[in-house]
Amino acid sequence: MSEVVSGHPRFTPQLVGHEAAERGFLEAWNGGRLAHAWMITGPRGLGKATLAYRIARFVLATTEDAARAATDGAGLFGGSPLFDPATPPASLDISAEHPAARRIAAGSHPDLLVLERGVDDRGRPRTEITVGEARELRPFLGQTSAAGGWRVVIIDAADEMNRNAANSVLKLLEEPPAQALILMVAHAPGRLLPTIRSRARRLALAPLDDARMERFLTTRLPELAPSRRAVARVMAEGAPGRALTLAQGQGPELLAALIACLDTGWPVPDWKALIALGEAVGRPDALEAYETLVEAWGWWMARWLRAHARTGGIGEEVIPGEARLAARLAGARPLEQWVELWDRLSARLRQALSANLDRKQVLITVVAEFAAASG
Structure with a gap:
């Protein structure tokens, strides 16, 4: 079972359940065939x-x-089995007390650069x-390693790069410096340039x-109410980190509020509740809440469309009112029309992130159009 410890991944030494992926990397490392760039893919919350x-x-x-062993015959932690061909490493495990691990946890390792969304001039989180930011990679990788070995870049997440940033990274991938390792986290690799x-x-x-x-949530959050655990489990779709976020965050409540807006005055949305929801996710400091709502709505639509194609129903109800809303949507128009409509509306919701549009107005407009198509 994959176990994701809450908190930033740099503090998380263990990840159980993705042994095949770790073996793939270790086989390349032990065989001297290490690719300079790796893309770690899968839905959010899996542990990428x-x-x-x-x-x-x-x-x-x-x-x-290795550098320490070369100078004094053995490392502080017994050296590395990598340099003894009889005992190649069988795991990525490194003691949390290792100096390198401690510097990574502190965000101060000189040979590691993490590329992620920063903040704008007003201190607000960027949407891409x-x-x-991407241009910081070239001078970093061009420097000599502090330990005389590898320099490592983590891009979290690569599919959040804008086109110019992606092109800048592509140039590095085309002509990678020696002993440079680029690790790209990708939630939606299809959004990346094919050449990357x-x-x-x-x-x-x-x-x-x-x-x-279920075992993961019961073990990690034993005091969580069974109903809340069920919501987190179903919405997480097999991603333990996402399940923890859902269990402790706003996702279920925001989705429930949206479903209530659509269901209460069917087929006309509850305008007062919708405006309140738009204000809640449209504030300058509510970017994360908006992203959470967009992701939750997208999850629900995908879930309903899959269930409708298979059985015509929603299956296990985990959000109040969702079964009734699903039945109403099913009777409003054919499935293929819903797929086409949602592709268009979800793109507009995401555009509010990349183009810094008025999130409140975008949400209200999209919900109104969605409701009009349902009536």
């Missing part, structure tokens, strides 16, 4: 960033141990990784099944 940090921790700790995808080796992480998710 945690795996990227595990790889970075392993590579940098191994490099430091910019070209200015073709230059990276893929490590695909798979979701957990329901039984493992």
